[in-house]
Amino acid sequence: MTLRPPAGRSASVAACLGAICLLSIAPAAAPVPQQGLDPILSAYTTGDHDVVARTLLTSHDFRKLRLLDGRRLERWLGAWSSVKTDFLLELVDQASVVAPAYVGPLVTKGQAYVFSRGAAVGASAQDDAAERRWHLIAAGVLQHRLMGAQIVGYIDVLETRRPLPAHTAVWDPRLALARGIGQEQVCRMIHATARVDRLLSEFEGKAATPPAVRQMAIECMEKALRFLEGAAAREEVREEARTRAGFAAFQLGKNNEARAALAGASGSADRTLSYWRALFLGRVSDALGADADAERAYQDAVRLFPDAQTARIGHALALFRLHRDDDADEAVLAARRVRAEGVDPWETYFEGDGRFVDGWLAAMRKARK
Amino acid sequence: MRGLCAVGLVCAALAAQAQEPQQPTFRSGSDAVTVDVSVFDGQRAIPGLTAADFDVRDNGVRQTLSSVRPNTLPIDVRLLFDTSGSISQEDLERYRRAMARVAEALRPVDRVEILTFSGRISEVVPLQHPPITVITRRQDRDGTSFFDAVSLAMVTRPMPERRQITIVLTDAQDNDSFFDKDTLYASARHTSAVVYGVLPTGLADDVSRFATRLEMVARVTGGRLVRSKWDGRMGDLLIRMLAEFRQGYVLNYALAGTPDPGWHKLTVTVPRAKYTIRAREGYFAR
Numbered sequence: 001m002t003l004r005p006p007a008g009r010s011a012s013v014a015a016c017l018g019a020i021c022l023l024s025i026a027p028a029a030a031p032v033p034q035q036g037l038d039p040i041l042s043a044y045t046t047g048d049h050d051v052v053a054r055t056l057l058t059s060h061d062f063r064k065l066r067l068l069d070g071r072r073l074e075r076w077l078g079a080w081s082s083v084k085t086d087f088l089l090e091l092v093d094q095a096s097v098v099a100p101a102y103v104g105p106l107v108t109k110g111q112a113y114v115f116s117r118g119a120a121v122g123a124s125a126q127d128d129a130a131e132r133r134w135h136l137i138a139a140g141v142l143q144h145r146l147m148g149a150q151i152v153g154y155i156d157v158l159e160t161r162r163p164l165p166a167h168t169a170v171w172d173p174r175l176a177l178a179r180g181i182g183q184e185q186v187c188r189m190i191h192a193t194a195r196v197d198r199l200l201s202e203f204e205g206k207a208a209t210p211p212a213v214r215q216m217a218i219e220c221m222e223k224a225l226r227f228l229e230g231a232a233a234r235e236e237v238r239e240e241a242r243t244r245a246g247f248a249a250f251q252l253g254k255n256n257e258a259r260a261a262l263a264g265a266s267g268s269a270d271r272t273l274s275y276w277r278a279l280f281l282g283r284v285s286d287a288l289g290a291d292a293d294a295e296r297a298y299q300d301a302v303r304l305f306p307d308a309q310t311a312r313i314g315h316a317l318a319l320f321r322l323h324r325d326d327d328a329d330e331a332v333l334a335a336r337r338v339r340a341e342g343v344d345p346w347e348t349y350f351e352g353d354g355r356f357v358d359g360w361l362a363a364m365r366k367a368r369k
Numbered sequence: 370m371r372g373l374c375a376v377g378l379v380c381a382a383l384a385a386q387a388q389e390p391q392q393p394t395f396r397s398g399s400d401a402v403t404v405d406v407s408v409f410d411g412q413r414a415i416p417g418l419t420a421a422d423f424d425v426r427d428n429g430v431r432q433t434l435s436s437v438r439p440n441t442l443p444i445d446v447r448l449l450f451d452t453s454g455s456i457s458q459e460d461l462e463r464y465r466r467a468m469a470r471v472a473e474a475l476r477p478v479d480r481v482e483i484l485t486f487s488g489r490i491s492e493v494v495p496l497q498h499p500p501i502t503v504i505t506r507r508q509d510r511d512g513t514s515f516f517d518a519v520s521l522a523m524v525t526r527p528m529p530e531r532r533q534i535t536i537v538l539t540d541a542q543d544n545d546s547f548f549d550k551d552t553l554y555a556s557a558r559h560t561s562a563v564v565y566g567v568l569p570t571g572l573a574d575d576v577s578r579f580a581t582r583l584e585m586v587a588r589v590t591g592g593r594l595v596r597s598k599w600d601g602r603m604g605d606l607l608i609r610m611l612a613e614f615r616q617g618y619v620l621n622y623a624l625a626g627t628p629d630p631g632w633h634k635l636t637v638t639v640p641r642a643k644y645t646i647r648a649r650e651g652y653f654a655r
Contacts (some may be wrong), residue, residue, distance in 0.1 A: 317552065321555070
């Protein structure tokens, strides 16, 4: 029963902040690599898009390439090219799978490399597309690895170097959401929930969250809420921004505000997003004592993902509170018996755009052919 | 009062279905409340108490007990094992033996169901009469969803003809739940089962700071929290808990003087002696 970082379920290295990772794995006097990046890049350039995944199988393979040696990598990258930008994304993605500690440093280096492109934004549609793809996928991988602090920092730098609205061409609308998601991840690391559990104060005793930590968690979540509300100004991500803002507001105990945000997030064709919205609406309704509304919301979530245990638990609990014994019995059994391989999108909520990365990479490879 | 029927509270119609001949029935129009109570003098269970010995207050209003009986009714046992983290094959085997021992200690009229959880909750043995076959296996999902799992384990159907006990073995750590303490507390207030918690001792990690989570559930439902090593004697410990539950009393009364729906606070005492009394803190009237 070792305590895992309080974060999403599929990532095993959740709290890896770039600098810390770098220090902890920096090789001591590593030998000059026998086989550098050139042959891998060469194969990649000729259309062998699996070469990175096939060649770099472990963190040891990354170490051999001395990818944490910033100057060396910089020298190898040289002048900016869209091919190398895409190739770096492949490295980042593969690092995410087999060598998570390399993700942060590679993204930092890659971001600087992208900014080094000579031509101004707007001069070349192709180069703009490559840069835009880089930011989107790099931020997506950071989200998948739950590297919240680095995501927030990444977007801060991006805003400085590519301020809007002059640089719209390299800003995917989803990047507006990334900072909010990153901040949610930061909050998650501080405390599982920033919500004030007044009801339970009598039981907490020494186990209660220290006031300073609680205050920090609240301030963190308020910041996340602000970021997400800001992101809701972009129509393309409005529904997700409002859904996440609703959950953030709920965690702050602002239940009516949460309900309003969630109400404004309806109508998405994204099934995962609709599930999250229904799930959060269930929780908010719970908190407002509206058990019948909660039951309907959880039922909606169950319809979207019948194997999602989280929604089924919420549904069973709502029926239980409504004293609908037969229905509650049935819901409990259904919750306990969900298929082990069944999908529960709650489990990937904190990974944000991580759910899109595979698709984005596939599109990138297709475009390279 | 109309339609009053709650956790720990049995409607007239339900009570009339009781199978045991000694089970009291309540006429239509009355609202029957059933409460599990354990009475101890130190470690010793106190036998032989009668209705005259108990003082029961429901929302502060003294109630007249219609019956006080030793807890000889059939029982439903729900076992919930935390199998998250670095549980070894040896640990799993120890759990399996403990589960099997509990089942062996049950009477043919009793029933048992067994659940495990890590990131998700799974049914190992569905509710059934003994004997049972237990097969434990490691779950693929990592993480620990304590609040989700224990909240779900609180869902019970009030049964006038049976008593319900839920035993939760966990270190109460959580890093993966969607639900939280509020949900758990609300669920514990609704459950009709008496909940016992077993918190491991002697772990490398000091988990005592999480004990309040389990303590709260046990206290609200009239059970208790036990700290113990999770070793080969775990089965004995669980059987002692069952025995303790069976040494208790089942109190019945027809609710009077406090007809409000919602949460009813219960206070049970034995005025003539300084005994330790364990009873649920209240129930929800429907």
